[in-house]
Amino acid sequence: xxxxxxxxxxxxxxxxxxxxxxxxxxxxxxxxxxxxxxxxxxxxxxxxxxxxxxxxxxxxxxxxxxxxxxxxxxxxxxxxxxxxxxxxxxxxxxxxxxxxxxxxxxxxxxxxxxxxxxxxxxxxxxxxxxxxxxxxxxxxxxxxxxxxxxxxxxxxxxxxxxxxxxxxxxxxxxxxxxxxxxxxxxxxxxxxxxxxxxxxxxxxxxxxxxxxxxxxxxxxxxxxxxxxxxxxxxxxxxxxxxxxxxxxxxxxxxxxx
Numbered sequence: 001x002x003x004x005x006x007x008x009x010x011x012x013x014x015x016x017x018x019x020x021x022x023x024x025x026x027x028x029x030x031x032x033x034x035x036x037x038x039x040x041x042x043x044x045x046x047x048x049x050x051x052x053x054x055x056x057x058x059x060x061x062x063x064x065x066x067x068x069x070x071x072x073x074x075x076x077x078x079x080x081x082x083x084x085x086x087x088x089x090x091x092x093x094x095x096x097x098x099x100x101x102x103x104x105x106x107x108x109x110x111x112x113x114x115x116x117x118x119x120x121x122x123x124x125x126x127x128x129x130x131x132x133x134x135x136x137x138x139x140x141x142x143x144x145x146x147x148x149x150x151x152x153x154x155x156x157x158x159x160x161x162x163x164x165x166x167x168x169x170x171x172x173x174x175x176x177x178x179x180x181x182x183x184x185x186x187x188x189x190x191x192x193x194x195x196x197x198x199x200x201x202x203x204x205x206x207x208x209x210x211x212x213x214x215x216x217x218x219x220x221x222x223x224x225x226x227x228x229x230x231x232x233x234x235x236x237x238x239x240x241x242x243x244x245x246x247x248x249x250x251x252x253x254x255x256x257x
Contacts, residue, residue, distance in 0.1 A: 176216035195251035
């Protein structure tokens with residue numbers, strides 16, 4: 001009985017230490033089965049020749065990785081490849097990115113000089129990278145001065161306070177106006193955000209229609225619209241009506257001035 005109580009005590013300590021992992025499971029109902037599988041592997045590994053000693057205080061269960069395929073975020077995966085390819089093909093020697101995925105920004109430094117603007121500067125030591133603190137609503141550039149510009153999956157958050165920015169119901173519209181202002185004649189803007197039935201998901205993001213985005217960038221010319229639908233399919237030159245019928249699609253817009 002004492003051994004059983006000790007095991008339960010250790011299990012309770014273990015669960016308390018790792019409660020965040022349990023709470024964050026994609027399906028809470030799967031938690032007991034995942035932990036059973038975890039402890040089964042623990043026991044099996046412990047008995048193998050050459051196995052290190054497993055101590056409870058050092059345990060760090062990874063419960064989500066036994067999948068049949070490699071998972072990935074469809075929006076960020078496809079949008080970053082799409083924009084990277086466009087920037088590479090443009091042969092630009094200088095590019096400005098506003099608030100996009102930092103991994104995308106890092107990879108861009110392999111092909112061109114990059115200035116990254118965000119209210120939370122990127123403190124990374126990379127050749128070809130300059131990071132400055134700034135707002136998409138008031139960028140430190142003259143009118144018509146940036147020939148290569150990107151803003152991917154950013155503008156839908158502006159004005160919702162999620163990242164410490166001031167609350168502003170017109171945040172996305174104002175961001176589009178500022179991006180349009182700094183883009184140089186014949187310059188390229190690569191822009192993306194969620195597209196579908198318009199709604200506010202406070203304080204995470206907004207979802208816009210293609211018509212709203214075209215109105216926001218009415219001073220620019222559209223070169224291409226591609227996108228990712230609700231099934232995670234990347235579609236080049238997508239029909240806007242397909243995106244507008246999505247619950248949470250992603251529109252990839254290439255504009256010029």
